[in-house]
Amino acid sequence: MTEQPMVRFDNVSKRYGALTVLDGLNLEIAHGEKVSIIGPSGSGKTTVLRMLMTLETINDGVIWVEGQPLTHMERNGKLVPADLAHIRKIRAKIGMVFQSFNLFPHMTAMQNCIEAPITVLGMKRADAEARAADLLDMVGLSEKKDHYPSQLSGGQQQRVAIARACAMRPKIMLFDEVTSALDPELVGEVLEVIRKLGREHDLTMLMVTHQMGFAKEFSDRVCFFHAGKICEQGPPNELFGAPKNERTRQFLHAVLEAG
Amino acid sequence: MGIRTLVTLLVVALGVIAVLATQEAYSLFMPGLLQGAVLTVEIAVLGSLLAIVMGVLAALARMYGPAPLRWLATVYVEIFRGTSALVQLFWLFFVLPQFGVTLNAFLVAVLALGLNVGAYGSEVVRGAIQSVARGQWEASTALNMSRPQMLRRIILPQAFVAMIPPWGNLLIELLKSTALVSLITLSDLAFKAQQMNQNTFKTIPIFTLVLLMYLAMSLVLTIGMRLLERRASLGLARGRAA
Numbered sequence: 001m002t003e004q005p006m007v008r009f010d011n012v013s014k015r016y017g018a019l020t021v022l023d024g025l026n027l028e029i030a031h032g033e034k035v036s037i038i039g040p041s042g043s044g045k046t047t048v049l050r051m052l053m054t055l056e057t058i059n060d061g062v063i064w065v066e067g068q069p070l071t072h073m074e075r076n077g078k079l080v081p082a083d084l085a086h087i088r089k090i091r092a093k094i095g096m097v098f099q100s101f102n103l104f105p106h107m108t109a110m111q112n113c114i115e116a117p118i119t120v121l122g123m124k125r126a127d128a129e130a131r132a133a134d135l136l137d138m139v140g141l142s143e144k145k146d147h148y149p150s151q152l153s154g155g156q157q158q159r160v161a162i163a164r165a166c167a168m169r170p171k172i173m174l175f176d177e178v179t180s181a182l183d184p185e186l187v188g189e190v191l192e193v194i195r196k197l198g199r200e201h202d203l204t205m206l207m208v209t210h211q212m213g214f215a216k217e218f219s220d221r222v223c224f225f226h227a228g229k230i231c232e233q234g235p236p237n238e239l240f241g242a243p244k245n246e247r248t249r250q251f252l253h254a255v256l257e258a259g
Numbered sequence: 260m261g262i263r264t265l266v267t268l269l270v271v272a273l274g275v276i277a278v279l280a281t282q283e284a285y286s287l288f289m290p291g292l293l294q295g296a297v298l299t300v301e302i303a304v305l306g307s308l309l310a311i312v313m314g315v316l317a318a319l320a321r322m323y324g325p326a327p328l329r330w331l332a333t334v335y336v337e338i339f340r341g342t343s344a345l346v347q348l349f350w351l352f353f354v355l356p357q358f359g360v361t362l363n364a365f366l367v368a369v370l371a372l373g374l375n376v377g378a379y380g381s382e383v384v385r386g387a388i389q390s391v392a393r394g395q396w397e398a399s400t401a402l403n404m405s406r407p408q409m410l411r412r413i414i415l416p417q418a419f420v421a422m423i424p425p426w427g428n429l430l431i432e433l434l435k436s437t438a439l440v441s442l443i444t445l446s447d448l449a450f451k452a453q454q455m456n457q458n459t460f461k462t463i464p465i466f467t468l469v470l471l472m473y474l475a476m477s478l479v480l481t482i483g484m485r486l487l488e489r490r491a492s493l494g495l496a497r498g499r500a501a
Contacts, residue, residue: 055397084405092403102398106416116402119412161398168402 004067012061023228036215039225095170099177103149110145135163155186175207269478295451309373314380339378368440387418427484
């Protein structure tokens, strides 16, 4: 038996009215693979993550997670649109970190990290706190556990958000431009945490990023999106070193020029 | 206005009532008026509780309920917002018995005022829920919470803070609307005042005391809401100045 891909987009399309954001996307991500998505704004790259997190519905196609349909479920041998119970079952394997952190402002860092493990996973408070303490330690914020988000810097908030997502033990982690809202001097501490996460945890990672240097160093594969399609993909050395597609070359040229 | 100012005003109002009560021209009316005031407070408190419950339920039903419930909640809100509280009181008290349903006057008062203010309150609740940032819903979804879990743990605690000031306004409206219940045979503060005035024509002492009593009640309510607001926003505001 060949190993199932962790994630498979099977001819997935997303439209807003007349605007096609993603056009028949086919993409497979292997267990443990780190994939970066780059491309100009409006190319649909964030939509890929949002669809996988079920924050957006899809118009066509099927998304699979470990061989099971996420957007659909099987009934009498046919695929029908999934109900919420099915979505929640499959969605449990996925976690996400957002550009704007989205920490719960009325909870401390610790409370942010134990909320879902207790309410969703039904963990005992003490166990959830032990797990959260480990994760806050991993992101270097043990001393800030009783601080509220408004008392933390952007970089610290984002590190708490990473710990919070990890506390649910997902197999797949999605990072949506997680350093774009940060002051430049705070970007490094967040990227360092993601590196560590990649090293120490058995995670499949999918990230949308504008940090070309990080994408090059960290990913196994880079996908360049343009106008709702994957224009070019490959190992970072190839895609950054010798892009085959003209659009990729133009984009990389423009980005590196600016950077 | 700060809480300190409000408390000072309340102390002054109560002080003036106390001083006036020692005067013979005023003391005569105190027992009757206080009796009426107790009934007014009872109706206001129970009506407020009903209004809050109805406001929250109607808002949640309209936003997240299945179609029949949504429809029911919309009909409720539009009927009770679209007709006057006085007409609602009369309808429940004088018309319902014609259909064989007779409710006592006190129950009618609580029902009519609570349902009336609850209809307005449901819009307050709805607005406050919608004012919570979209990212909060998305983060809760990414943590795989169910809709009720999100509402209970993440959305409502944040919406709650935004709801308090408009609810304060509505509940003061409710308190003042209790004067209407004198028209359905209840001896509330307004009724007692009118009755005494008709018997004695001592308009100045009677209505001065009544004015001060209503003012004291609404100040207590305002101060309570301010304290609640301060407490509820503690977590949200913490360190915001830093």
